Amino acid sequence: MKYYIGIDIGGMSVKAGVVGDNGEIISQGSCQTFTDKHYSVMVADTYKLCEKILKEANLTKEDVSAVGIGCPGTIWSDKGIITYANNLHFDKVPLVAEFKKYWDTKVVIENDANCAALGEYAFGSGKGSKDCIFITLGTGVGSGIILDGKIYSGKRGAGGEAGHMVIKLDGEKCTCGRRGCWEVYASATALIRDTKTAMAKHPESLMHKIAESYGKISAKTSFEAAKQGDKLAVSLIKRYVKYVSAGVVNLINIFRPDVVMIGGGVSNEGQYFIDMIQKYVNKYHYGGRINPKVKIVRATLINNAGIIGAASLVMNI
Ligand SMILES: [Zn+2]
Incomplete structure (x- = not known):
């Protein structure tokens, strides 16, 4: 089986899960989103969360094929940038580059509703x-x-x-x-x-x-x-x-x-x-x-x- 990490950034919390290629969540967790702090704090916390859920799934980073991130707002996916997310107070945030400072793997970011649509298309209704x-x-x-x-x-x-x-x-x-x-x-x-x-x-x-x-x-x-x-x-x-x-x-x-x-x-x-x-x-x-x-x-x-x-x-x- 191939493994992926799915990260869901929200105004209140960041949720993350290890997901198998059959769409099953193997382990998951969450951490608080601090919208009043610099985005680098959220990325550092998110990375720690990834480490935690991997440990719970008895996997390592090497077992993960890629990381997908969903975030509200306008996302310039090709560049890995959050162009605008008003409820997170994010403006032109290079989220993928920041995440790669901790984990240099394949990382893609998209708007959260688009992610949900794709998830439903692949594994849901x-x-x-x-x-x-x-x-x-x-x-x-x-x-x-x-x-x-x-x-x-x-x-x-x-x-x-x-x-x-x-x-x-x-x-x-x-x-x-x-x-x-x-x-x-x-x-x-x-x-x-x-x-x-x-x-x-x-x-x-x-x-x-x-x-x-x-x-x-x-x-x-x-x-x-x-x-x-x-x-x-x-x-x-x-x-x-x-x-x-x-x-x-x-x-x-x-x-x-x-x-x-x-x-x-x-x-x-x-x-x-x-x-x-x-x-x-x-x-x-x-x-x-x-x-x-x-x-x-x-x-x-x-x-x-x-x-x-x-x-x-x-x-x-
Ligand atoms: Zn309107």
């Missing part, structure tokens, strides 16, 4: 497809486009940001500077915002009781109330699904993939949610009756998508 698109509905809306088995991220990795296509002209303000981006309507953050607004207007809604039982308002609040027949929640979810699906159909009309994989926190709502998106897609995608249907599926790697995705970056290269 996109297995067997040729072209597929991965969408993650969480704090924001991330996306990864796989065309002919390869990540498509445009010039210097700055493309493939589907979360920032406008679906509502002059709509709500987005962090990117535009208004009406998909992310501002289809993220979990957006659903929570809209849930709060609806609840404030309707004290009789079941959503109050559900939020109370969980101790907070979350993306689950409206879904659970809708499943129990709360009219307000049903209309809220219908509108949310419409926002999500509108973006999905836009992507389908441009790329016509074999499959669209939905991940992120909201995907925990499972088949109930996926079926609603599928219904909208079947009805509205271009040439719906003539062209083959595009399958909407729930992403399957869930919490391991980051590590497996980053490792899959360096398999077969």
